[in-house]
Amino acid sequence: MEEITRDIVILGGGIGGTIAALSAAKMGKKVVLTEETDWIGGQLTAQAVPPDEHKWIEEFGCTRTYREFRNSIRDFYLQHYPVSESVKEHKQLNPGNAWVTRIAHEPLVSLHVLNHMLTPYISSGMIILLLCTKPVKAQLKGNGDFIDYVLVEHLSSGEWTKLNGKFFIDATECGDLLPLVHAEYVMGAEAKSETEEPHARDDGPLPLDMQPITHVAAVDYIEDGNYTIEKPEQYEFWRHYRPEFFSHNQLSWYGPDAETGKAKRFSMFPGEGISLWDYRRIIDSSLFKTGFYEGDITLINWPQNDYMLGPIYGVSEEERKKHLEGARQLTLSLIYWLQTEAPRPDGGRGYPGIRLRGDVVGTRDGLAKHPYIRESRRIKALTTVKEQDINAELREGMKRWHNSVGIGAYRIDLHPTTLTHQLFYAPSYPFEIPLGSLIPVRMKNLIAAGKNIGSTHITNGCFRVHPVEWNIGESAGFLAAFCAEYTLIPFDINYDTEKLKDFQALLIKQGIELHWPDKVDIL
Known part of the structure; x- marks a missing residue:
């Protein structure tokens, strides 16, 4: 050794x-x-x-x-x-x-x-x-x-x-x-008895109740392109999944408002509402010489791909792997939903020009090397x-x-x-x-x-x-x-x-x- x-x-x-x-x-x-x-x-x-x-x-x-x-x-x-x-x-x-x-x-x-x-x-x-x-x-x-x-x-x-x-x-x-x-x-x-914090739990600690992980993805958008990925294995689950405290499906244009806890409506692009596209956009193509970029590049770390079905530590290896894969599947399902089913302002559905960019994050599939912890x-x-x-x-x-x-x-x-x-x-x-x-x-x-x-x-x-x-x-x-x-x-x-x-x-x-x-x- x-x-x-x-x-x-x-x-x-x-x-x-x-x-x-x-x-x-x-x-x-x-x-x-x-x-x-x-x-x-x-x-x-x-x-x-x-x-x-x-x-x-x-x-x-x-x-x-x-x-x-x-x-x-x-x-x-x-x-x-x-x-x-x-x-x-x-x-x-x-x-x-x-x-x-x-x-x-x-x-x-x-x-x-x-x-x-x-x-x-x-x-x-x-x-x-x-x-x-x-x-x-x-x-x-x-x-x-x-x-x-x-x-x-x-x-x-x-x-x-x-x-x-x-x-x-x-x-x-x-x-x-x-x-x-x-x-x-x-x-x-x-528990509140441990920390005396006003907003800590009244009924004892919950060691496995922790913030969600998110498996971030990098994408750009080519308006006339079609880069639709293969339907993810867990897509049907995530397409219909609605947490009990949501008034909407997780795959939707809604997410929980951190300040109020109520649903907040988002949109894809600027000018259509609260834009998620420029929320974590890392390349604004308009800042560079014309034609250098085919389009903007953004990172998808949105309310819709927060994975909250379980933790990845403090559990068995089998459970850990299950949740790591679940977080990947959620993000891939969000991408597929955006490409095929997301409602557009013009009444249509889907943005097939969304393209996963593995070269931006150093992977083949366009998802980050490691989930955000x-x-x-x-x-x-x-x-x-x-x-x-x-x-x-x-x-x-x-x-x-x-x-x-x-x-x-x-x-x-x-x-x-x-x-x-x-x-x-x-x-x-x-x-x-x-x-x-x-x-x-x-x-x-x-x-x-x-x-x-x-x-x-x-x-x-x-x-x-x-x-x-x-x-x-x-x-x-x-x-x-x-x-x-x-x-x-x-x-x-x-x-x-x-x-x-x-x-x-x-x-x-x-x-x-x-x-x-x-x-x-x-x-």
């Missing part, structure tokens, strides 16, 4: 894990980074989800490296794409002109920029990157509160590699390392951020954390869940990320670096977005490097005023904003 020894072992190469590796390497620490797919970047790349960001993002409210990432995305389009003359001087180019984000762009461009950021450290040997690899087993030492090593499986060969390290960072999409190392964690919806296993942490810390309806003003390691902003937004099909929306204050939320209650050399931090089912609804995961991962990487440098454990920093001050000074020097200015308001 191959054996690799590094200062820091990072499991999961999504946004958080990728940036954690970059941070630690910049501090001179040797890192091994694993990723289950063959693309680093998670939501930005393999899951094909354009950045969900707050309204101040162009001015402040993110880390220096995240801003460098955004600037690099724009520079790449301006330098390498035949943009129209009117676009060349645009300082805030939005390649897709999407209304969900100010920087909608292709997953491949994100992948290019992220690889570019890591390349010097991979070339120098500071970062070893293992793609198509996942953790399968771990060994503990001491009193069971230190991780000794983690075994990972190479999915292409089935071979295992032993990863030794001083510190281990779980940045997997579902918190997959946590059960392997017997860390204390929670899943799904907590909204909710993970979450560590029982030294600090758990609760609804009453963020919900603007429950407090006056932002909560300030003395041990902040970053900031974020997003409304509390839970999609219909897998068991009760509950959805929840609430305005929120911009929030700060307490250091204690990255640190487990017992494990000494384990750090959380994604959606697995100390949040609740409710607050996870605003911690799950791109710039927040980036900040969490970046701070986690610096935390591991700082601890390795000074022979500390994360507990030491969280509870020692002077050490915390030194660590926060490092974060500030590295361009991480710890506090929001007073001028920001409610989202």
Whole structure:
């Protein structure tokens, strides 16, 4: 069995894990980074989800490296794409002109920029990157509160590699390392008796009641074309499926309104109503020279393909595979419905010119390499951020954390869940990320670096977005490097005023904003 020894072992190469590796390497620490797919970047790349960001993002409210990432995305389009003359001087180019984000762009461009950021450290040997690899087993030492090593499986060969390290960072999409190392964690919806959150469950926890996954698809539209796919195996099921809380079929122009819970009507294209086409559009062909694109390119991550029939972790392998395939079948069924049966404003049905674009997401079938994961296993942490810390309806003003390691902003937004099909929306204050939320209650050399931090089912609804995961991962990487440098454990920093001050000074020097200015308001 191959054996690799590094200062820091990072499991999961999504946004958080990728940036954690970059941070630690910049501090001179040797890192091994694993990723289950063959693309680093998670939501930005393999899951094909354009950045969900707050309204101040162009001015402040993110880390220096995240801003460098955004600037690099724009520079790449301006330098390498035949943009129209009117676009060349645009300082805030939005390649897709999407209304969900100010920087909608292709997953491949994100992948290019992220690889570019890591390349010097991979070339120098500071970062070893293992793609198509996942953790399968771990060994503990001491009193069971230190991780000794983690075994990972190479999915292409089935071979295992032993990863030794001083510190281990779980940045997997579902918190997959946590059960392997017997860390204390929670899943799904907590009870009100556990969190004292006003909107938590009154009748006990439901660990398998969690936010849905979505298998995103990339498509363009050729008006006179016919690219109708073969009828999906589960199409008849999804064509007639109506959740009990819907007043409409899932495959329809309606979806649940997050704010009211009532049905909201959507449409296909701009000018016909609330357009889903430009919701997550990543290429607006009008921004490029005439004829360069045959049409716009958009990513289908819509209310209609949220898969809520069951979770993909905390269940048997058979159940997991069933729901993973179910999510794929739902998205393919939505595509087929759009091509053949979707009502058009002219009275006709179907848009056969919708074409799946596997080249955009790096697959043959046009579906993303990995489903979009909204909710993970979450560590029982030294600090758990609760609804009453963020919900603007429950407090006056932002909560300030003395041990902040970053900031974020997003409304509390839970999609219909897998068991009760509950959805929840609430305005929120911009929030700060307490250091204690990255640190487990017992494990000494384990750090959380994604959606697995100390949040609740409710607050996870605003911690799950791109710039927040980036900040969490970046701070986690610096935390591991700082601890390795000074022979500390994360507990030491969280509870020692002077050490915390030194660590926060490092974060500030590295361009991480710890506090929001007073001028920001409610989202």
